[in-house]
Amino acid sequence: QSNLSLYTITALLILDTDGQRVLAKYYAPPHQEHAGQGLVADLNVGPGGPGMTGLTGTKEQKVFEKGVMEKIKRGGGDIHPLPPHLILTKTSTDLHFILVGPLSTSNELMLQLTLNAFHDAVSLLLRGQIEKRNVLEGLDLVLLAADETVDDGIILETDAAAIASRVSRPKADTTDIVINEQTLLSAYSTMKERITQRIGQL
Numbered sequence: 001q002s003n004l005s006l007y008t009i010t011a012l013l014i015l016d017t018d019g020q021r022v023l024a025k026y027y028a029p030p031h032q033e034h035a036g037q038g039l040v041a042d043l044n045v046g047p048g049g050p051g052m053t054g055l056t057g058t059k060e061q062k063v064f065e066k067g068v069m070e071k072i073k074r075g076g077g078d079i080h081p082l083p084p085h086l087i088l089t090k091t092s093t094d095l096h097f098i099l100v101g102p103l104s105t106s107n108e109l110m111l112q113l114t115l116n117a118f119h120d121a122v123s124l125l126l127r128g129q130i131e132k133r134n135v136l137e138g139l140d141l142v143l144l145a146a147d148e149t150v151d152d153g154i155i156l157e158t159d160a161a162a163i164a165s166r167v168s169r170p171k172a173d174t175t176d177i178v179i180n181e182q183t184l185l186s187a188y189s190t191m192k193e194r195i196t197q198r199i200g201q202l
Helices: 058-074 108-125 132-137 139-149 160-167 181-201
Strands: 011-016 021-026 079-082 085-092 095-102
Touching: 011 058, 011 139, 021 058, 021 132, 021 139, 058 079, 058 085, 058 095, 085 108, 095 108, 108 139, 108 160, 108 181, 132 139, 139 160
Parallel strands: none
Antiparallel strands: 011 021, 011 095, 079 085, 085 095
16 A cells, blocks of 8 residues: 655664664654554554654663664664664764664655765764764754754655755854855765775774
């Protein structure tokens, strides 16, 4: 059955290599008093979707995050079914960026675009330094980037430069931060150099 619900993102997480939370956002549609009711029921979001039962309490979320880490540690690519969820991951130095959607109805390509956009926006905002220490130091920017990417489980933006430029609106007394292809290219080449150096050190 095709599901045309806009509510496609269940959670956006950043976990460290030990599975500890750096950022965790679990989504539910607005005006929902009880899990699985209201909008999500009307729109037939389905099991594993935002606002459905199963991930509403911190205890459930922690158990879920542990399961996600076990999947990541087993390897096997960046897309993992963890019924009723679908997990997409992107690893960066000592962090795992994770996007969760409902397994039965998710569009993997759309989820992949969203996760990449969030990761790349964070990379732009932190000038390519995506390590746990830097992410924690710039957590306010990372949280704003998350809010510009997904809201209430709805994908808002899949363009990293657009997300980053909304977050890094310059203060009145500073010059404009221009994020364009050139910035992206230089961030990319810096990252490539850093990876090459790291490989050289191994």
